[in-house]
Amino acid sequence: MTRAEWTKVVARYERSGLSAKAFAAREGISARSLSWWKWKLESDAEAEAEDAAPSGSASTAMSFLELRASHSITTSSSFEVVLAASGHVLRVPSGADLEEMSRLVDALEGALR
Numbered sequence: 001m002t003r004a005e006w007t008k009v010v011a012r013y014e015r016s017g018l019s020a021k022a023f024a025a026r027e028g029i030s031a032r033s034l035s036w037w038k039w040k041l042e043s044d045a046e047a048e049a050e051d052a053a054p055s056g057s058a059s060t061a062m063s064f065l066e067l068r069a070s071h072s073i074t075t076s077s078s079f080e081v082v083l084a085a086s087g088h089v090l091r092v093p094s095g096a097d098l099e100e101m102s103r104l105v106d107a108l109e110g111a112l113r
Contacts, residue, residue, distance in 0.1 A: 009037070012027075020035050020038075080092070
């Protein structure tokens with residue numbers, strides 16, 4: 001099987017709630033291969049996430065990935081901030097206290113480290 005096929009099999013296995021042995025028997029595949037591919041795909045995903053993470057110390061300034069208005073820019077009552085490090089979205093009402101927002105973002109990013 002190809003990597004793409006194993007990715008689908010592992011996803012089905014994780015959704016199944018079955019043990020690796022029971023799922024493999026049902027699918028007619030090796031439980032050892034299933035376990036190895038699960039490990040390999042998770043390992044590769046972790047490595048990709050580490051490579052994508054910003055480098056530097058914890059005091060490195062935060063960068064933002066995307067800013068979207070929830071309505072047209074001229075009539076927007078809120079906006080969204082997507083945090084680059086975590087992908088979390090903050091919905092910010094217009095008139096929000098920017099110092100409070102800064103503290104909130106720092107707290108969220110700190111909790112995710």
